[in-house]
Amino acid sequence: MAETLEFNDVYQEVKGSMNDSRLRLNRQGINFKNSKTGNVDNIQAGELTEGIWPWVALGHGLKLLMRNGHVYKYDGFGESEFEKLSDFLKTHYCLELMEKDLCVKGWNWGTVKFCGQLLSLDIGDQPVFEILLSNVSQYTTGKNGVTPEFHQNDDTEVSLMEVCF
Structure with a gap:
């Protein structure tokens, strides 16, 4: 299993707007870099409580729920990327990625x-x-x-x- 997993053409939903970005997962957590503003969001691995794989506008999405109730939504994943994400989340974060329609x-x-x-x-x-x-x-x-x-x-x-x- 790779130490990092990176997706370059992913979108983050912020107030209904889809922001083009790069998403990188590593052992410590998840980093999201907005392509337009350059802002970086860091999600610590220990703060994640749930991972959901829904069918969304641009294909498949990743919804991450945090201990504090915050929700991060990402869009633009291909169907074939489910296995890579699921294995990575299970191995490094002890988190099961659930499919939800x-x-x-x-x-x-x-x-x-x-x-x-x-x-x-x-x-x-x-x-x-x-x-x-x-x-x-x-x-x-x-x-x-x-x-x-x-x-x-x-x-x-x-x-x-x-x-x-």
Whole structure:
């Protein structure tokens, strides 16, 4: 097993925007370098609690949950990279990479669940969508629903401002 694993064409989701980057995994943790800004995020291996492999917009993704409730989402992995990532996470971080599919039934009801900083609407055991609570600026409630409003993302031309459910 290699000591490091590197992916050059990966995107990190930040406030709904996909940032082009380089992702490097080593024994100590995970380093993410934003190609546009040069900013580096460091995730310590001991802080990871869960790894999820969902099907996402650009292929497959990697969702990492931290002990403090923070969630990191990466996109742009090929299907063949699951084995490499799974073996690396298991060997170096003692972390099982779980495959999880999103629900695509088209139903407009489900169960709202909170997990750390993540709110998800689930049908059965499959999430329909997820919202990072750190991206929510405020919310309003109605008779039968809730409307979270999001922080504006100045790095994008178009950004999602609210969702009603």
